[in-house]
Amino acid sequence: MKAKDNSLAPMPELLSRNDTEHGRWTVRDCEPRRGIPMTSIVGRDMLAPVQDSPNARCIRAHEMMHAKVSPADSFFEWQERKIASVKALTVVEELRVNYLCTKAGFNMKEHLTDGGEMADGERCVALGDWSAAVAMTIACATTASQKAFLTGVRRHDRKWGKMLLDIAKRAKKEMDLAYKTGTLASTEICPVTKLSPVGFVHTERIAEWVDRLMEFDPNDEPDDEKGKGEGDAEDEGEGEATGETKKATGAVRPTNSKKSTKGSEGTGTPRTISDVDAHKASRNIPSWMELKIEKVPMPKLTKGNLGKKRVASDTGKNPRRMHRLLTDPDRKIFDRVIRGQGGVVLIDASGSMSFSHSQIREIVESAPGCTVAMYSDLGNNSTNMWILAEKGKMCETLPKANSNNGVDFPALQWAIKQRQRSSSPVVWVTDGGVVGTHGMHDILTLQCVNECLKHRVIVVEDVTAAKELLRAMQNGQKKKREWPGSFTDVYRRKNGGLLPE
Amino acid sequence: MATTDTTLALPKCWQTLNECLDSGIDRVILFGPSGIGKTFAGLTMGEVEAGAHRLVCAEDMTTGDVTGHFLQEENGTFRWMFGAALKAWQGNGVRGGRLVADEIDKAGGDVAATLLAMLDSPESASWEHPNTGQIIKPLDGFSVIMTTNVEDMRELPTALADRFPVRIRINEPHPNALKRLSPDLRPMAIRSADAGERRISLRAFYDFDKLRTTLGMERAAEIVFHERASSILDAIAIEKVSV
Numbered sequence: 001m002k003a004k005d006n007s008l009a010p011m012p013e014l015l016s017r018n019d020t021e022h023g024r025w026t027v028r029d030c031e032p033r034r035g036i037p038m039t040s041i042v043g044r045d046m047l048a049p050v051q052d053s054p055n056a057r058c059i060r061a062h063e064m065m066h067a068k069v070s071p072a073d074s075f076f077e078w079q080e081r082k083i084a085s086v087k088a089l090t091v092v093e094e095l096r097v098n099y100l101c102t103k104a105g106f107n108m109k110e111h112l113t114d115g116g117e118m119a120d121g122e123r124c125v126a127l128g129d130w131s132a133a134v135a136m137t138i139a140c141a142t143t144a145s146q147k148a149f150l151t152g153v154r155r156h157d158r159k160w161g162k163m164l165l166d167i168a169k170r171a172k173k174e175m176d177l178a179y180k181t182g183t184l185a186s187t188e189i190c191p192v193t194k195l196s197p198v199g200f201v202h203t204e205r206i207a208e209w210v211d212r213l214m215e216f217d218p219n220d221e222p223d224d225e226k227g228k229g230e231g232d233a234e235d236e237g238e239g240e241a242t243g244e245t246k247k248a249t250g251a252v253r254p255t256n257s258k259k260s261t262k263g264s265e266g267t268g269t270p271r272t273i274s275d276v277d278a279h280k281a282s283r284n285i286p287s288w289m290e291l292k293i294e295k296v297p298m299p300k301l302t303k304g305n306l307g308k309k310r311v312a313s314d315t316g317k318n319p320r321r322m323h324r325l326l327t328d329p330d331r332k333i334f335d336r337v338i339r340g341q342g343g344v345v346l347i348d349a350s351g352s353m354s355f356s357h358s359q360i361r362e363i364v365e366s367a368p369g370c371t372v373a374m375y376s377d378l379g380n381n382s383t384n385m386w387i388l389a390e391k392g393k394m395c396e397t398l399p400k401a402n403s404n405n406g407v408d409f410p411a412l413q414w415a416i417k418q419r420q421r422s423s424s425p426v427v428w429v430t431d432g433g434v435v436g437t438h439g440m441h442d443i444l445t446l447q448c449v450n451e452c453l454k455h456r457v458i459v460v461e462d463v464t465a466a467k468e469l470l471r472a473m474q475n476g477q478k479k480k481r482e483w484p485g486s487f488t489d490v491y492r493r494k495n496g497g498l499l500p501e
Numbered sequence: 502m503a504t505t506d507t508t509l510a511l512p513k514c515w516q517t518l519n520e521c522l523d524s525g526i527d528r529v530i531l532f533g534p535s536g537i538g539k540t541f542a543g544l545t546m547g548e549v550e551a552g553a554h555r556l557v558c559a560e561d562m563t564t565g566d567v568t569g570h571f572l573q574e575e576n577g578t579f580r581w582m583f584g585a586a587l588k589a590w591q592g593n594g595v596r597g598g599r600l601v602a603d604e605i606d607k608a609g610g611d612v613a614a615t616l617l618a619m620l621d622s623p624e625s626a627s628w629e630h631p632n633t634g635q636i637i638k639p640l641d642g643f644s645v646i647m648t649t650n651v652e653d654m655r656e657l658p659t660a661l662a663d664r665f666p667v668r669i670r671i672n673e674p675h676p677n678a679l680k681r682l683s684p685d686l687r688p689m690a691i692r693s694a695d696a697g698e699r700r701i702s703l704r705a706f707y708d709f710d711k712l713r714t715t716l717g718m719e720r721a722a723e724i725v726f727h728e729r730a731s732s733i734l735d736a737i738a739i740e741k742v743s744v
Binding site: 007008009010011012013014015016022023024025027057060061064065068069100101103104105106184185186187199 | 688689691692693695696697699700701727728729731732733735736737738739740741742743
């Protein structure tokens with residue numbers, strides 16, 4: 001390595017972006033080691049090695065590429081979209097940056113490494129930390145670090161090594177597809193969502209896939225060979241994209257594994273890691289409209305509300321119902337206070353759905369005190385969600401809707417927040433045709449599905465089913481979800497299994 | 502200045518200058534990094550039909566450069582030579598001209614004092630010809646643009662700075678100056694103009710642009726940017742990823 005020379009300091013000032021103002025940068029020298037170099041686009045501060053070595057040059061290029069294409073102060077907004085986790089977004093952004101550096105002519109595959117990756121690989125396996133192994137694989141993909149990391153993994157678990165190599169190849173292929181859209185490095189501001197940089201949408205899309213990969217249980221992957229502690233395997237592939245990832249992973253796909261069959265048809269667990277698929281690359285940012293809520297006047301009173309009610313009980317302090325000592329075989333002479341269950345019913349009022357005022361009344365009567373709301377985007381930037389019933393009151397006439405969806409996910413989030421108590425059911429009436437700003441998108445569908453799974457939202461396909469469900473729940477019966485076909489279809493395509501009931 | 506190329510938007514700083522000059526402001530300080538066209542703007546923008554006269558301030562200059570001096574003729578007589586400020590006062594004889602005072606922060610004490618008198622308000626500004634005794638006053642239309650690389654206006658003499666309430670920081674080259682450059686280098690030239698110690702001058706980009714057509718990128722960068730060539734070439738490679 002030659003002596004340090006500040007003339008090799010990177011020049012982020014020269015880079016242009018459409019989403020930030022340019023200005024003076026502070027560039028400081030640092031060690032060429034993972035975790036130390038950094039770039040703050042907002043603070044225009046860069047820490048990068050200024051040594052004259054191929055490795056330092058690749059790190060400088062990496063930091064410069066961050067300055068060129070990574071989100072500036074909008075990262076929080078991307079995070080708040082809740083399509084992918086911060087961890088996944090971070091590692092996929094590393095991948096995007098390294099990929100673009102390679103496209104710009106820097107030899108990342110040969111020189112970008114800090115020498116500690118092999119130990120990292122061994123540590124991940126030793127700790128059984130699959131999530132960290134996936135994250136590191138993605139962050140290292142397309143660089144010299146990848147080979148060393150996977151070698152470290154293979155030393156202790158060849159199956160993991162094979163699965164991670166498959167993931168690295170597929171991640172690279174996803175980047176290839178994204179690059180073909182011509183927007184991978186775009187720093188434009190999306191005119192609809194006002195999000196920037198537009199190129200980060202590819203990071204988000206792939207990060208959503210990485211999240212699912214990180215949640216995958218590697219023990220579910222069937223063994224096709226015994227591989228524990230097989231020693232070094234440096235000669236195995238280091239992630240060259242073959243363009244035949246499915247074929248490449250075919251070797252580890254089970255043909256008649258009992259476990260995988262169960263996973264596929266019963267619990268919804270993916271069959272193999274290769275069944276967990278990324279979404280298709282597109283130029284548009286899958287997004288929702290802003291939720292605009294209106295409370296419709298509610299002059300009508302309905303039966304019951306969330307008020308407390310006393311019921312007979314066989315335990316208690318004051319025997320208020322002494323007469324039951326003679327009349328009740330259970331001798332419930334005490335009182336117990338119970339509360340109405342309440343609930344939230346969210347209705348997709350898009351063109352593909354239909355329901356009447358009397359059906360809404362029946363819903364409210366089935367679940368006293370429940371909140372009922374409907375949503376549909378009318379396309380004129382006006383109200384797109386209406387609260388129809390609340391606290392035992394309901395509207396007289398239904399507002400006109402039956403247009404687009406536009407706000408399925410924000411409406412769902414709103415409905416979850418309206419729960420009267422944590423046990424109150426949230427019922428979502430939808431035919432599954434969720435539509436965002438730019439139309440339907442698997443990412444948006446999966447986002448809704450994940451929210452339903454996370455918050456135990458019950459999905460039914462029409463208002464009648466919702467009414468029956470609430471009535472059954474009121475009587476203490478448990479009801480299963482009726483996932484719309486589009487939900488199960490998207491989930492199966494992306495995760496390889498069935499949605500949990 | 503010639504009309505702006507419609508393909509290049511006029512940066513805010515230049516828009517502000519245009520607005521000030523169009524509104525009749527006749528005392529403006531332009532400050533900011535060197536080499537991005539402040540002087541050129543002073544000499545050409547706004548009403549300069551009556552002539553623009555440049556006064557480059559330096560420590561060893563004298564008041565003669567400002568107001569004028571006697572010059573000995575071949576026959577032994579002396580002829581009065583007007584300085585830049587008085588030439589600008591008189592303009593074309595009908596309208597006053599433009600005085601462009603460059604590097605104003607470098608003017609010595611006596612020059613600064615003379616300039617104070619020359620840049621006073623038109624009602625109180627006057628000067629007596631040492632030979633003829635004629636009282637000269639600035640004609641209508643006289644304007645002054647001072648330029649400096651100093652970023653903190655408190656470094657200028659207070660009395661002088663008081664005469665120039667309008668101060669515009671020029672941080673981008675004028676689009677017309679960029680027209681000489683190949684389109685792919687223009688955004689970089691704009692960004693590097695205000696990069697502080699790490700700036701690359703517009704003139705360096707002109708030469709790099711010329712040389713690369715015959716010698717190729719690497720050789721041209723070596724000749725023009727010297728030891729910074731590698732960093733600048735890397736930046737160019739990264740910039741090209743999304744254009």
